[in-house]
Amino acid sequence: MAGTYRIAGKGRLTPARTARFSFDDQSFTGIEGDTLASALLANGVHLVGRSFKYHRPRGILSAGAEEPNALVSIERDAARKTPNVRATVQELYDGLTAKSQNRWPSLSFDVGALNDLASPMFSAGFYYKTFMWPKAAWKSFYEPNIRAAAGLGVAPDQPDPDHYASRFAHCEVLVLGGGAAGLAAALAAAESGVRVIICDEQAEFGGALRFETGTKIDGQEGWAWAQATAARLAAMDNVRVLPRTTAFGYYAQNFVGLVERVTEHLANPGQDLPRERLWQVRAKRVILATGAIERHMVFADNDRPGVMLASAARTYLNHYGVTVGKNVGVYTANDSAYAAAIDLKKAGVEVAAIVDLRDNPTGPVVDEARALGIEINHGRAVVKARGKLRVSSMVVQPKNGGAERTIPVDAILMSSGWTPSVHLFSQSRGKVAFDDATKRFLPGKYAQDCVSVGASNGTDTLEASIAEALSAGEKAAKDAGAKAAKAVKLNAETSEGWTGGMLGAGPGAGADTTVKAFVDFQNDVTAKDIRLAVREGMRSIEHVKRFTTNGMATDQGKTSNMHGLAIAAETLGKEIPEVGLTTFRAPYTPVTFGSIVNHARGPLFDPTRKTPTHPWAEAHGAVFEDVGQWKRAWYFPKAGEDMHAAVNRECATVRDTAGLFDASTLGKIEVVGPDAAKFMELLYTNPWEKLEPGRCRYGIMLREDGFIYDDGVVGRLAADRFHVTTTTGGAARVMNHMEDYLQTEFPELKVWLTSISEQWAVIAVQGPNSRKIIEPLLEGIDISDAAMPHMSVREGKICGVPTRLFRMSFTGDRGFEVNVPADYGQAVWEALWAEGQKHGACAYGTEAMHVLRAEKGYIIVGQDTDGTVTTNDAGLDWAVGKKKADFVGIRGMTRPDLVAKGRKQLVGLKTRDPKVVLEEGAQVVADPNQPVPVKMIGHVTSSYWSENCGRSIAFGLVAGGRDLMGTTLYVPMPDSVIEVEVTNMVFFDEKGERLNG
Incomplete structure (x- = not known):
């Protein structure tokens, strides 16, 4: 079947520009511009991985950063092995070597799949309940085996030979997202002359225009307009255009972290370019044009390879020229999936049926699908997908129950609606608000100087999104101090429409069933797991999340969070807003350690600071010690001298x-x-x-x-x-x-x-x-x-x-x-x-x-104090103004515990044997013969041999120390007990006559 899924004349890639690659040691051919996912699908490969817990066969679900299944290891050489790379994001290059993960001995025959048979034992909360007894077994048996089984990919075992770059940047307007809305906002702001940065995680700008077919902007086909606009922006001196760049974190004061993939798509990166570049951007105004993410349908065995999001199938067809199957079924609860069926049908692919959960869907796309002869089953549900290593059929049933019908298919495209991508908005500490009419969370109260536009703001139509984006770009530039500029006007028309949708489990996966209807694909969380968590007493969605691990995988719940929330709300008998929403945290998508660590490794792991006299000290034989980041001269030995x-x-x-x-x-x-x-x-x-x-x-x-x-x-x-x-x-x-x-x-x-x-x-x-x-x-x-x-x-x-x-x-x-x-x-x-x-x-x-x-009794804060020492404890009450009414700490230092008797106080310690030097940190006791556990009354903070005093000297923090002057205490050591006398802290020149001597 290899190579039979590429459709001639479809897509935007050049067929003559081929690239060879391998997957699990099997060689394939793709086209430059493919992702690894599109190239595998073009070769008829749907099985790409195994799930985390049950080791179930998994295929490609999406075409973007939300991918939970298609995680692979990319191996350039022995030292360059990167695990958990999303095949949907990894661009193809000649010689790419990829391997599947989390399976043994092979992807098609995985012994770990026995976990699936034992899945009734591994329900949600299994780990919390099982490994508590016997207590001794945790260290000896449970923990080693759990650690051995944990993880997906295998971490590299050699140092990373690549280098990474870091840049700081400032701009008036930062646009996150390069779809139609993001490009329009950037263009409107840029025309005013202010500094603009626009980034997008894909290799090319355009967003949803990659798969949409019925769109025209400014008289051009949507995708062509996006490429022309990106080029126009790149040519402007005041604009920085960053493709292959993900905004992963939105922090305080409009500080945004970006990671740019510089060479991940190159066959021969060379030594000059960094592998990735970390951008740390401070902006006056941030425009969030982050789009929306399509949700899957929750039904039995919805994780079979070949079951994927409808928008992904359109992307593979319209952008990459690849069909995901020869006989495709569609399961949906909204209009957008119809466009996938229509595009596939027009490309010559058999569409077995559209199964629409809605009772009476109407509209242009429904009419067009019927006109093309596509069978539409409304008011019905797919209750099960059959197949093992690839889906072979879908079982359809009226949504209120009735006779089942099995329809043979080799792919199922699904769509339960679209979730606005509010992740970065939420990271900015903005408060989302639930829109009951559309059953989705939208940006609500803003905490920083940012604005959301387009699909991420719940704006569904292209015309409205572009108008909203143009207005946001113009306002951002004006608020940043830009002079009046020529207003940008764009005409947009489209036949695309995103309407309808549902949340939660579909028919056949309700509360009365135990089928595996997956909510979170990567962590194997099913609808029944969510319900079990509620029955076990979890009421907060954050507790449900942790009990089930829903949304805790590397995809951060991009497709699963809303379904999990809806199922929990239904089980609790509450409305969704009452249950709440889980917290979105950085990073938006996984970020490599290399990009974060950057130059800070090896000799540069910690900056080495040298004083102006360092060269002189070095030339005069100084031995240095590290004090924080400083190199300090420790001592200056002459010939024959030890320290x-x-x-x-x-x-x-x-x-x-x-x-x-x-x-x-x-x-x-x-x-x-x-x-x-x-x-x-x-x-x-x-x-x-x-x-x-x-x-x-x-x-x-x-x-x-x-x-x-x-x-x-x-x-x-x-x-x-x-x-x-x-x-x-x-x-x-x-x-x-x-x-x-x-x-x-x-x-x-x-x-x-x-x-x-x-x-x-x-x-x-x-x-x-x-x-x-x-x-x-x-x-x-x-x-x-x-x-x-x-x-x-x-x-x-x-x-x-x-x-x-x-x-x-x-x-x-x-x-x-x-x-x-x-x-x-x-x-x-x-x-x-x-x-x-x-x-x-x-x-x-x-x-x-x-x-x-130390000879003079002068303390060092941080050595003779430990964060719990007061001025009185240190004998420094003389440095506290007696007539001062206020200063930081004045109330704290009067707390009862801080003025109570018996507190540890700094005192001097003299050993009975003057030649014995105490060890710093050694404990001090009043009676070395007391039974175990021995009561410690203090410890040694500083200890030295003093040549000027002709003996050892030391400081110690001792309970009630100043009341023990002249008393003998003891410092137990492994081979002896050292007697010490409590003294004052001045060991040399007690009268202080030498200050003016």
Whole structure:
């Protein structure tokens, strides 16, 4: 039968342009422009897959993205294997290799089909009820076997060798959908001169014009007009035309995600082009022209290969020149299926009968079908499809019962009506409304600046759809600021009409039957499964969905949702709006991991950030550690030194003379404006209004719940300007936190926030000789103790470049932090290094920094806090303004639980054996001999060997810690129990004399 289903003279493809392909290792020939589905049908292949649960034979249902059955694996080579590709979307190319899925040992003989025989055991909810006992069997038996049986295609086991691209784009008007309505809307907007982007998931624009035959627009045949209009748009400088591009997600502020298939249709893609391109588009106005999706009829065994949607059969005939059968039956409840029968009959295909559920259908298409001699059986239903690997007949019966009649057919075309595609509208957070007259959900209340047109808006006629689209395009352009432009006028005429329709199960698949009348083809959900879910107590449609898995497959219920909803409503005895509609979520159709991950893999999986002095540190032998995305110098070993020796030397040198440390990774935010001080008062626990310009203050930021969120030193540069530092890891979140409050809670404040983390390189010069190192290089700044005391900030120049110079210390010694423009960071570092060498200074890394700060009792937010620590817990109540009436977290920190006795508090810990260094994270107990389970009263947050103290030092969060000073506690370890003494947190220079030493 191979090659016998292509009809000469039909379709729009060029017969001479052939392409060879294989399916399940059998070779076939198609035509360039085919999809894999149309090429298989042209070769008489209807059986293409097996269903998920019952492994029933499945054929091609549709001709587009809604396809639930024809999922195949495409294999270009050993590394390029893509599972679950819809054959209806995959374009044919010479050498394409496709394989069916979810079957063994072969597609025609699948052992898994035994599940179909055992289907009475596998009713809806089977998994929820069955695998609960015995409890021990879940891990040992149930889970491994369920995982082995799960899935459809097989995931590739080699790294993806292809590359993917990403683009950001902005436009005034974004049109989603390239059918007649979408093209008209884009043309109207484009003529005004605004930027327009139009996309469509198909290879060519035209939408339903692919299969419609009685349509003329502007005097041209519908399809020809669509191609000419798409070319006209593509030639305009202000328009971007994106075929093969699916809008998969509609997010906040008119942000839409698109995926463009760049090379999936090419036999030899080459290395230059990406496989897919992710478009992230921000638009002022979005026009949704997403069309409608035809629904199937729900009757017994409606899943047999050869049973498909009527519009799909028209597409294969009129666009691809392929008939889906030689003797075709039609089962419908609306007018549009008649057009399929008429087109097939005119092409010489035998149409056995049209079975119309309606009692007395009338209209032009009905009359035309009769005139062509097609038998019409109205008031009747198809109650069963017979056949196995392909449908062989349909059983027809009066819809109110009566004698059955079997009609031999090799294909059944079905249509129960059309469902507007409101998926993207719903993703935009728009609220759909149920139209009782037409029994369908339509766009209702809009949440974003978008508008629906055409079939997606419930507009059924072509003339009305185009008029609606032209108006929407003109208005979108005008609202975006376009000047008046020549109005676009289009004349449209068509003999097509979409009227009538039904929802739910048809006769023969009612509540009193147990036949397999499929609602969701991919997940094998039947009408009886929906009814069972209701009987089991499911009342919400979302619960019904999860109990049955209806609409949860890769097609996201595009053909099944409305039927499932109608059956549930009927069983509940409620109207459809009372039951509700399931939530439409992104993606609209499956999106590959490659397009989402894009460049972010391998070395680019996580961006690597380097400070301005990185090359210098690398040249001087630094060992680096990863701190978030930053590469930071960990320590600088000399010949023969291990890490411990290097850190000990660095710590001692900083205390004895001086050290240079790269602190550029600190977060830095500039807070500017007349209300800058008021804003700081609200965001931080400390008072800021009276802080003089030129002075600094340590600031604590809380969350609303009263827990410490971040900390850092803040310098006041002027009455209306603050330079805020944050922790390295907190830079982005603190900026977001500030912006959130400024925009939502304190919008009346005149304040502007700017992230300046990358603008300034920061060089910390710490130690007794720090002033001697800096002073020779400064211009216009007096850094004597009298002129610039501890916790001051000055602006001037160093090495001839601008600087913000902070006198501050994270070591407890005299110290300065030199902020210079990042471009000059290494040059200034080298100058300071040259001066430092005159005084025996060293470069030190993050490990020495941690030890030095711990010696002085300085905490690190995120290490010594864990998100549940208050200022009191950390011993930082002195940083909370006693007279402040309001700031973020002020109410949270007074909650009873946060002021209760016995909370964990930060304290110092000294081991009895000074040479023993505790492990960070180790638990602390009061009695190591207590019975199991041992009560833990705290844990170690920081622990180091201190060369300057000649012993180990540590911090810990311990319950009631400050009341336990001098007490002995215990840290159990696998091979010993370590005794520790609770102390204060300052281990070195307790009086703080070295800050000015």
